[in-house]
Amino acid sequence: MSKKIARTNRRTKATKEKKAAEKELSAKIALFSDLTTECLVCQAPFDKTNKEQVTTWSVIVRKAEDKVNLYCPECWTKALGLVQEYLAQTRTPAAEPADVEEMDNDAAV
Ligand SMILES: [Zn+2]
Numbered sequence: 033m034s035k036k037i038a039r040t041n042r043r044t045k046a047t048k049e050k051k052a053a054e055k056e057l058s059a060k061i062a063l064f065s066d067l068t069t070e071c072l073v074c075q076a077p078f079d080k081t082n083k084e085q086v087t088t089w090s091v092i093v094r095k096a097e098d099k100v101n102l103y104c105p106e107c108w109t110k111a112l113g114l115v116q117e118y119l120a121q122t123r124t125p126a127a128e129p130a131d132v133e134e135m136d137n138d139a140a141v
Pocket residue numbers: 071072073074075076103104105106107108
């Protein structure tokens with residue numbers, strides 16, 4: 033009985049979150065409506081009336097500069113890959129072998 037109520041509540045919450053996300057998205061679209069119409073990196077044309085593009089492209093709002101940067105999914109994935117590569121290179125790998133050793137000891141006990 034109580035299970036059913038819990039499920040209903042969860043669904044209501046999901047709908048609310050979805051609506052909030054849609055609201056945020058339209059606010060972003062309003063921001064770049066006339067300014068940005070192409071990918072910042074590859075200049076691929078962005079169609080704000082295309083719902084698929086609106087949901088898959090990444091919009092970075094830089095309030096300090098009053099600028100909106102737009103990335104197509106392809107360039108966004110590449111950008112994320114570069115960031116991860118950079119982080120992997122700068123990370124110090126010293127702790128890792130010690131951690132593995134400790135895990136082995138625990139397993140033996
Ligand atoms: Zn691009």
